[in-house]
Amino acid sequence: MHADQVDVSVDVVSALVAEQFPRWRGLPVRPLPSTGTVNALFRLGPDIVLRFPLLPSTDPELRAELRREQEHAVLLGGHLPVAVPEPLGLGEPGDGYPGPWTAYQFIPGQTAQPDRIADLDVFARDLADVVTALRGIDTGGRIWSGNGRGGRLAAEDAGVRAALAVSGALTDTTALSEVWERCRDAHRDDLADVWIHGDLMPGNLLVRDGRLAAVIDLGAVGVGDPSVDLMPAWNLLDAGSRETYRRALGVDDDTWERGRGWALLQAINALPYYVETNPVMADIARHTLRAVLD
Structure with a gap:
């Protein structure tokens, strides 16, 4: 969708998870179909969704944006009458993917x-x-x-x-x-x-x-x-x-x-x-x- 987007593979995602979140090592990874325009989504095991920005960057502002998004999830989760994503982790750049990424509790629907x-x-x-x-x-x-x-x-x-x-x-x-x-x-x-x-x-x-x-x-x-x-x-x-x-x-x-x-x-x-x-x-x-x- 974007001329300069970064495509991330299942193998890269699996390696990043194993290195940065050892407790999740071995959980299966599969792409999650999405028509979204900001993130590539992956299902990790039955209960986790990983979000990889299509336009990653090592600029500290992107990491700050992802951190704010997780803080907002916590804030909204205590007030809204429907579910919002529960943040589970913030990943860092690694081999094959040059930017931060996030992990959330998967919500069925x-x-x-x-x-x-x-x-x-x-x-x-x-x-x-x-x-x-x-x-x-x-x-x-x-x-x-x-x-x-x-x-x-x-x-x-x-x-x-x-x-x-x-x-x-x-x-x-x-x-x-x-x-x-x-x-x-x-x-x-x-x-x-x-x-x-x-x-x-x-x-x-x-x-x-x-x-x-x-x-x-x-x-x-x-x-x-x-x-x-x-x-x-x-x-x-x-x-x-x-x-x-x-x-x-x-x-x-x-x-x-x-x-x-x-x-x-x-x-x-x-x-x-x-x-x-x-x-x-x-x-x-x-x-x-x-x-x-x-």
Whole structure:
């Protein structure tokens, strides 16, 4: 998916585990199919999942990011009504893989898609409960860090315009540009930043027995604009369950429009980038862009 990504083999993973986590030596390793765009996943034995960034680096900031992700998992695990990944270890660079990597408790389930969800309205309410719980966690006075999602949409205008400019053959960029302008300008200064997941994509929501079972991939967790976590309204839900989600969260008009803007931003950047390399992500982007025009 990425021109400079690093592909890691089962043999390399097995050797790294044996060297750095002797207690797990001998557990079978197998690749875990994933349409994710950040990590290669491996199942270690029956209960562990290993996450290897596709773009590894020895830069201390990557290790710090992975450490923060594990700290956020511990924080969220004590507050959310569904499971989150439990961190088990932080691996170091080694032969065959030039960067840190992580180990988590495996959570059974399937990534969310409509045909795996028993009732989209129930799912929307369950997800709203998760977002409500997130927003209820004390921020300790933190504000948006300045990195990632969570700031003003206006700061993303140049990037969205550039993505629209190369997507004319893929989607209705004229209509999307009009929607983007409305969403971009729906900022409010009186809303406090809250804890957000930041990346509530279908692939980061696990379903079991037709219900929401877990929220995974916590790399984007932080403090920011609450509208960011409205993205599932457009990237997964249908028109009816979208309104259920909105009602359950009690969202005002401006916040709803910013949520639409975050969904549009993610999708219009993903569509041209993944249209050839990740059909699942491209299809989610198309679904999202159709939904934001509803």
